[in-house]
Amino acid sequence: TTILACVKHFAAYGASQAGRDYHTVDMSDRELRQNFLPPYKAALDAGAATVMTSFNELDGVPASGNHYLMTEILRNEWGFDGFVVTDYTSINEMVPHGVVANLKEAAELAFNAGVQMDMQGGVYSEYIPELLDEGKIKEADLNEYVRQVLEMKYKLGLFDDPYRYLNKEREQATLYSQEMMDHSLLAGKESIVLLKNEPAGRSSENLLPLSKNTRSVALIGPLADNQKDMLGTWHVAGDETKVITLLEGIKKTAPNVKINYARGADFNGDNQSGFAEALAAARRSDVVIMAIGEDYTQSGEAASRSEIGLPGPQQELIEAIHALGKPVVAVVMAGRPLTIEWIDEHIPAVMNAWHLGTMSGQAIAETLFGDHNPGGKLTITFPKNVGQIPVYYNMKNTGRPFDANNKYTSKYLDVSNEPLYPFGYGLSYTTFEYSNLKLSSNELSNDGSITVNVTVKNTGKYEGKEVVQMYIRDLVGSVTRPVKELKGFEKISLTPGESKQVSFTISTDDLKFYTRDMSFKAEPGDFKVFVGTSSAETLEADFALK
Structure with a gap:
């Protein structure tokens, strides 16, 4: 240790x-x-x-x-x-x-x-x-x-040598070594979540991945050629000079693509003086990549915000770019979910890239141009607006659950109950099909278990990774229970046309909760099990605890 x-x-x-x-x-x-x-x-x-x-x-x-x-x-x-x-x-x-x-x-x-x-x-x-x-x-x-x-x-052995771990030579040899940079790149790529990917203009193909034969791209935004903010909040001794920016990453990943770069806007204020340069760069390009989001000071500790849209004039910038009619990819980098409903409605491809650290630019570039197929899933729910917050997948149902045709049910007048992107959500350049959800038994005993099997098939043309998720609902409890609770997940890799059977095990430990008398136990009754690609898109089956 x-x-x-x-x-x-x-x-x-x-x-x-x-x-x-x-x-x-x-x-x-x-x-x-x-x-x-x-x-x-x-x-x-x-x-x-x-x-x-x-x-x-x-x-x-x-x-x-x-x-x-x-x-x-x-x-x-x-x-x-x-x-x-x-x-x-x-x-x-x-x-x-x-x-x-x-x-x-x-x-x-x-x-x-x-x-x-x-x-x-x-x-x-x-x-x-x-x-x-x-x-x-x-x-x-x-x-x-x-x-x-x-x-x-x-x-820790500090009585033998209080300075035993203070080794400058080891530090210099380890930090930013090729091994560490490879780990950083892998972590970055695996963390990227593809939120939307649709055709742009007259094309019948999804906009992403971009072709390395694309003649030119406009790279626009305050996070396009930015080292420090890639490290995110509390990066302390992180060396920003080692950071690979998105501009650098694209140059390395797609060297034959001409890049027209413009910062366009800042993170604060309302200065739009950079818009003209950004619009000119977009007009000269076949595709526009918008690198937008938060700087490292705008999330994390002591960085609460009452509005969590794009800070500064970035929203106005992307709307102006969109008005040109060019295919646009939005790469959103932030330490929290942002309210990007307009972007989801108008921009054909949206990628959430967080603040990915030293190899941020390389990780994003390889994903944009198809060297890496994104397989990340959201570990949090993205709201449509701040009025929905707190919003989470494992909510309670209430005595008046949502009914669009009945005013006197639990809902908003001005926005639907559904979030912009649900917990567990994340797309891929390929597609996956779920089928044959089967339980080894429809009854669970106190000391037994049930095996849940599902078949997942890669129905697209790219090799890809999928996070298969299992949720459970306790239909009746001595206290109210959530509509879903995540109880298991497994990440699998499939080649085009390949199928795999994924299995989960349910025991009474998965069903325990703090009951009316605050004892922690599972109560007999009926349950539902859900398996799918996110908390909102699942197959379902039933079982009972006897």
């Missing part, structure tokens, strides 16, 4: 009200345990050694002073024996939270909640001696906290 993995931020940091970073989190214990705690527990079960507290409060108590989270759940229920570290100065921040009057009280609250390490706040080093003398904290607890920290240092 050379590192200690840290689980962060504990807990429910992503559920802040109004989507505002550091803001209040307020949820039921059932919601917390059913949907938010399992990923933390899974990481600890996999060997993570430390836990970092979150900035938010939960049920009125900031996480860094929350005994229920840090001791009752983490230590007593889960048996965690590593150490807990705060996020940056979060003990100090309990004063403005309003649960303590001063830093000394903050140190006492955090210590007695079960926090071993104070990151950057300085309150432990200043106040622990006083608190110990006053009997407000126990010496036995202090000794245990010290043991937990020192034990981790011992496991």
Whole structure:
């Protein structure tokens, strides 16, 4: 072991009200345990050694002073024996939270909640001696906290050599080595999600992949020849000079294609002075590639936005380019889902490329020109507009589920309930057909299992990868249950015309939830199983737990 993995931020940091970073989190214990705690527990079960507290409060108590989270759940229920570290100065921040009057009280609250390490706040080093003398904290607890920290240092061998991992020569030989760049390229390509791909103009063929015999392309947008923003938020020591931009990637991937580049617009303000150059570049080209989205400061920590459309004048730019009648590919790069409904309605090919890191430009270029067939799937739901947020696939049905013909059902007046792109969605340059969904049995016993089989066939002309997804619905429970829950997925690769049978196993563990009395168990009854290419496009079958 050379590192200690840290689980962060504990807990429910992503559920802040109004989507505002550091803001209040307020949820039921059932919601917390059913949907938010399992990923933390899974990481600890996999060997993570430390836990970092979150900035938010939960049920009125900031996480860094929350005994229920840090001791009752983490230590007593889960048996965690590593150490807990705060996020940056979060003990100090309990004063403005309003649960303590001063830093000394903050140190006492955090210590007695079960926090071993104070990151950057300085309150432990200043106040622990006083608190110990006053009997407000126990010496036995202090000794245990010290043991937990020192034990981790011992496991890393830091008592033998505290500088053993500080090797500049090794760092220089490893970082940006060919092996690391290859890993970066692969990660980038596998992360790209194709959102739309249709014919443009009079062509009967989908716009993507682009031909390397294309005479000219216009490459337009603030992310077209941009190194720093490709690294995304919190890239810290990332070396932007090593980043392959999209412009560089296209030059390498399709060297015979003439590129007419123009930045066109920035990420902020409303300056449209670059539009003329961009429009001129588009007019001179056979195809337009728009590299648009967020810069690295516009998502991630402390980067909450009340509107999540394209920032700056980028929307106006792409609308102006579209008006020329040229085939347009939109490559959207961002750290979050953006509201791109207009783009989906008007642009024939749309690719979501996130911020892919050092080899971003090469990964995107190889995908645009067909060296790589995209197979990524969305791990989040894309809303049509911010009014739909929060929007997620595993919603509850309500007592008045959506009915387009009945006003008094759960829906909006001005937009449909469906998201722009559902969870698990992602296209390929080829096509896949699902068939023959079969269960080994339609009845599941408490100690048994059911095998779910489905046949997937590549019905297109390209070799491609598909993520086969299995969802389950519990039709009746002692508390309301989601309309679907992801319970399994498998990524397969198929050549044109090839078929594969994909199998999943369902046991009672997959059916457990926190019931009305907060026991975690599976309840007998009827279930549906769904298998398909996304949460919204599936085959289905039925079974019962006896």
